[in-house]
Amino acid sequence: MELNFATRSWQRVPSLARRWIRLGAIVLVGVYAFYLLAGNIFINTPIGEWTANRKPEKFQIQWSRGLTLWPGRVHVWDVRLKGHAGRATWSVEAARASGRIAILPLLRKTVRVPEVVAYEVTGAVDIGGPHKPPLPARAGGWVLQFDRIHSDSIRHGRLGDLVLDGVGRANVGFFKQLRGGALELMPSQAHFENAQLRFGKDALLRDGRIDADFAIARHTRDQARGIAKLLLTDATLKLDGKAPTLGVSIDPQGRIALSNVAGDGRAQIDLGFARGSLTPGSRLRWHTPVRGRDGTGKAFSDALDVALDVDRDMHLIARAPAQAEGRLSLDADVTVRGTQVPLKDARSLLPRSSGHVVGRWHFASLRWLGSFFDAPWLSLDGAGVVDADVRVIDGRIAGGSRVGVPDVQAVAHVMGNRIAGRARADGRLDTGPDDEVLPRLELVMERFDIAADDAAARPFVQGQNLRLLLESVSGVERQALRQPGAMKQVGQAMRAHLTFADAKVPDLRAYNRYLPNDHLRFDGGSGTLSGDLTLDGAGAIGQGTLGIDARAARMHLAGIALRTDVDIDTKLRRADLKRHTFNIDGTRMALANVSFTEPGGESRGGWWTRIDLQRARMDWDRPVSIDGRARIAMKDVGFLLALFSRQKDYPKWMFKLVDSGPAQANGNVRLAGQTLLLDNVDASNARYDVKARLRLHGKQRAGSLYAKWGVLSCAVAVDNGQRDFHLIRAREWYDAQPAMLP
Template sequence: MDLNFVARAWQRVPQTAQIWIRRIGFALACVYGVYLVAGNVFLNTPLGEWTANRKPEKFQIAWGRGITLWPGRVQVWDVLIKGHAARATWSVNAERASGRIALLPLLRKTVRVPEILAYEVTGAVDIGGPHKPPMPARPGGWVLQFDRIHSDSIRSGRLGELVLDGVGRADVGFFKQLRGGALELMPSLAHFENARLRYGKEAVLRDGRIDAEFAIARHTRDQARGIAKLMLTDARLKLDGKAPTLRIDVDPQGRIVLGNVAGNGRAQIDLGFARGSLTPGSRLRWHTPVTGRDGRGAQFSDALDIALDVDRDTHLVARAPAQAEGRLSLDADITVRGTQVPLKEVRSLLPRSSGHVVGRWHFASLRWLGNFFHAPWLSLDGAGVVDADVRVVDGRVAGGSRVGVPDVQAVAHVMGNRISGRARADGRLDTGPNDEVLPHLELRMEQFDIAGDDAPARPFVRGKDLLLRLESVTGVDRQALRQPGAMKQVGQAMRAHLTFADAQVPDLRAYNRYLPNDHLRFDGGAGTLSGDLTLDGAGAIGHGTLGVDARAARMHLAGIALRTDVDIDTKLRRADLRRHTFNIDGTRMALRNVSFTEPGGESRSGWWTRIDLQRARMDWDRPVSIDGQAQIAMKDVGFLLALFSRQRDYPKWMDKLIGAGQAQANGKVRLAGQTLLLNDVNADNQRYDVLARLRLHGKQRNGSLYAKWGVLSCAVAVDNGRRDFHLIKAREWYDAQPALMR
């Protein structure tokens, strides 16, 4: 510029104008000076932060030092911004930031920032803090409009335990009206090079390239709250980087420990999201090497591949070939109808899903497997490996599916008894005549215990090789299981078959919890228990057999102590489920090698008896009660006579009656509570007849007996400790006695 020309031009300006120009210039210089002082004082004293942090519970900003050289332009260092919205807290740090504020919009209560440049930026978001509900919307709120927030030096970001490190840049813009007004996230983008993504201490991605685009349409809080904001969101994510190697170590118990180590996997993602749906053309490819040791200590290496493709539908494929026992294997091919993402209810994805999943995996709990077979009395629990071959049609597991569990803790509750042990479970799903799914389960326990439901820690039976087969007769609607009377429906829809043989009973006294101890109990000995039972879906016995076998068992029967071999074969056929009663026609009980001491002290040995219940009912509730008609074969009538009196009190000729050999008898037997009733007992052979009726109640003993040997006869009445013999007209006396009351 020619200064001489400027000087000559200034001289041609009128004197008055020169004066006003000088005055205006001086005024502007004064105003600028005041601005410099006031603006920089504002930025570098607590006044600035106090002005900005009027709502510290929701928003706070702090900086180290700042400078402004022109109205509306500010530069600050060591910036920290924090905020709290609902249950999320967030923070942003920047070493330096500069920006421009449009001044005229301030007159319209609008803070418009055309541009902010930030340097060396880090950020973090934590979700799950205390909930701070927003204030009710009110009119008149200021508007915050940031057209462009730009940074070429983003260093890291964190969302909970998910951390992203690298070299990034971003352009973000947003609009927000305070006091509950509208919010908009303008079309924004971010880019990262040399990105590393980790979750906690485990690496998820390294040497990655990430590109993201995102925007949220303008809306108010009442129009979209929480996750519903995603229905107004458009986004796209592109990612390409190295995935880590997945390490799987299996201990000898089959438990799996997972971890990540550096590897040469590959992650490639190109996903678009538009207002609640994945956009056609989206795709994902994830290749992860798999290495580790199996349950035998052998080292293996393999790979897991995941592919996702979106067109009109969403197609997911995941594969991990199986080579080593006891580790992950997977072959899944699932198609989801449509592209909608289930934002509010994840379960809504199931009815849209169909496909096939084959795999092996270790579950921390297998309780879900027992629930799957609709058997509330059967539970499968504990950790274990599951081999699955599952077909899915419209979100439902379809016929032809199979599942196997090599080792699981199983517990079955059957009529007051708890059967438990480690088991192998194999299940399958068949298709019924109406296309319903019918579950079948085979459960085999190599070793098992049986205890009472009220004393699960004290098992009284220990056995091997128990087999339980559970099958559906008709389909069961899962929703119907929650309705009143559901157990009746389950009972009709399912049936089970339980078998085991020669399970050890270390102490036969364990059975006394089921027996009326005053008149029938075990005093010692060991034996075995066998069972072949058909159950309904509610775990109640339908029919079957229970067998008890013991040698040299000590028993107490009708007040007489004896030692005997016991063989009981109980035939069960349910009569009334609600009352727990069974028809036990055909039940047999054999006592062999019986030795006992009669009330007078005389000892007997080598005695035996066989009892066949021709028509009988049993009440399962403890103590067990039996009521029926019995056919009895016995070596002699010595034990029957001993129930009434000492041998030396009988006439001498009755010794010959005892020695007259085997007898056949029949009569009515009732065993209930403290009462044992023998009624209308008739024992005879070709040489004698014996009739008897006896009622034992607690320590009380009442009854009458008649015995006939040729022309000789005798009757005896028992009334507790008193006995009355009748040798004349013994039969007439016996017939005149009243029937015993139950």
């Protein structure tokens, strides 16, 4: 009955209309059939991927197969996307995805996707790759608008070394205009259950729950680049899960090794971020058990607790009670003014920070500690434990703070020498005038070596118990040093006091690199070196003493080989920093038990001399040069006579001079390079008088000598191998000879 009614109704339609309706239906069916054929061919042949991947260096998409049953509706399987923006590369994979594209907006150059649903999603982002600068912005770019990208099956995500595994869901939407147009991340959400978070191989969270909301306001590239986009970002993060246990292993030398292992810690985070600042009410609680064994094998167990609370300021507390024989502890209470997060320069956080930090911790490198004391010539390096009690006011370490290092590798470079050894260091900050903070460091090397900077692998001094005190010069003190009559060179804002005693010198020949070898050198023997030096902030000697002590040393002095006990006490007072010259007034050199062979082959023994430099200057640069006037005491004048001639060449009465007792002498001395000059030498006692001047240059020898004993006198001229004796009017002849020094 109903069928007949429908038939009669269709028959009442005019025949022309019926033909148009039939034709329209056929066309629609044909168009739909053509769409099914063309659309599925497009998706399942390389044509689709070729069309989508017109900029493969910036964006690529691939899929294994696809299906479209209605215009604007697409289903694809095994989807893989990857892209490159700036220094970041990213990739996303999904087992399946389906979506809908709005057709009419395409006429306005807008690709609007109201919804995409993805299944079994994983993703990764790597930062730090080659930079690909974007093209200049141009008008007329297509708009990409994805209102909702949804997945209930996110399995894995990675940002650099930070890896997240779990069961997640997310809703994300974004707007992007191509050709450098605006970008917007619409209000989006993500949620993870059973989350496992790790950094590299170290676990950070397990069995966790994570909830996040985030959005970025619409902006162009010129309005916000890189990290500046965070100033347009609003986000919240809630996290709750199990934190790992911190494993600590300490060897007998005190070195600490850390590791993360599964444990029963707790992590709770509820943070809000609004365009560059943490929102009031944000909080963080992190509880990490600490377990391990100390250097004796004894087990210990405790915990590290970190808390952050945000209101008008940010307040951070971190505590780890002392364990492992006191080698591991922390008690920090720091307040940061304001809630702004330092996005571009983390150091800007320091001026806003005040608080107190006490603890002991192991650092992989202690180089930062040496630089803290503004002494570039001193370095503290290697791994080590630091014991700190630090007070901070407005980002500056305040007076009363201290830092101790029980074991560190220390190296000091002093005037071309390298002093190195294992040391213990104690630093503190004193308060000076006008509340000025003055760093102070005490360093003790139980064992040390000294080598030349250019031969660091060949130390020539080995000692014990070297002490270095490094302290700041206050502003008031520096101003006083600049007053008329004070030091001309103030140097750096630091000064140091270096002391050591009786360090072993296994081979005295090591000093020859600093000596003019033709006229003063060591040919063998061992001894000791002691020092008491004041240094400035640049590591240059200001004043002090250096002492050398040796027994039965072999020396070469003024062309004569001798064996002697040596005792040298050098007094240093800087005269010119740039030229490395020193005033060495008061320097003393004593030679005892001297034995030597005269030019004629005669041997002498038991001779001694003491030399006091009354006025003298020394140039530190290699080889050392000396210029000054000396007062000399000697057992007899035998060595002085030997400098000019053989015994058998002198008149026989001159032998009596040698046996006529000790002599007191004065003279001018200059030792520089290949030249040794002795001038205006006057040696005498109650029975005789000897005067001399001598110039040694390489193997060349020239000079004159005058001797008087009673009514007898003699003068001799030396010109290399030639000698000319003057027995008549000897004094007049000697006085007529030119001086060696002006």
